[in-house]
Amino acid sequence: MLSRFRPSSPTVNPKQRVFGLAENAVIQSSIQHQGFMKVGEVLHLQGPHISVEILASAIGRLQVRHPFLRSRLQMNPAKPNSYLMEEDDTLRLKIEEIPRKRDDHLNFWRQEWREREKEPAVIGQGLAEFWLLQVQ
Numbered sequence: 425m426l427s428r429f430r431p432s433s434p435t436v437n438p439k440q441r442v443f444g445l446a447e448n449a450v451i452q453s454s455i456q457h458q459g460f461m462k463v464g465e466v467l468h469l470q471g472p473h474i475s476v477e478i479l480a481s482a483i484g485r486l487q488v489r490h491p492f493l494r495s496r497l498q499m500n501p502a503k504p505n506s507y508l509m510e511e512d513d514t515l516r517l518k519i520e521e522i523p524r525k526r527d528d529h530l531n532f533w534r535q536e537w538r539e540r541e542k543e544p545a546v547i548g549q550g551l552a553e554f555w556l557l558q559v560q
Contacts, residue, residue, distance in 0.1 A: 439510060439511040439512075440498075440508050440509065440510045440511070441495070441508060441509045442500055442502075442503075442506070442508045443500070443507045443508055443509070448506045451497065451507050451545050454544045454545040455544045455545055456544075458543075458544060459541055459542040459545075462541055462542075464541070473558060474556060476519055476556060479519060479554065480516070480519055483517055483554060484516075487517065491509075491511055492509060492551075492552075493517065493550065493552060494511055494512060494513060494515050495509035495510055495512065495551075496509070496510050496512050496515055496550060497509060497547055497548065497549060497550070497551055498547065507547075509551075517550045517552050518549075518550070518553040518554070519553070519555075519556065520553070520555050520556070521555075521556045521558075522536055522557045523558070524557055524559055533557055536557065
């Protein structure tokens, strides 16, 4: 009898991925505890000035290839206090250009991180964002 193996939750749209217990716990912690479990990645690049437009174009190409990067965090309507990621081809991830006047990149990014690390996950937005910190 195959009918007894029906999933416990209703069928999800193919453009949605329901979070598991651990993922739900991380999002709930982030919302309740000012950005708890937020992760940052720092890339140090040497070379010419990078324009926001060129970075946005590169990120757009990444979004085409990776469904998570073109998905928004949403509440799961089928289960209270749970979340899902919903693909949205119109999503543009946040890019913030943060100018700096000095070459002290090792301390500058840490200062910027301290100011922003407590921002919680936002329902309806992507979970990735980019900061472009470069000498002007």
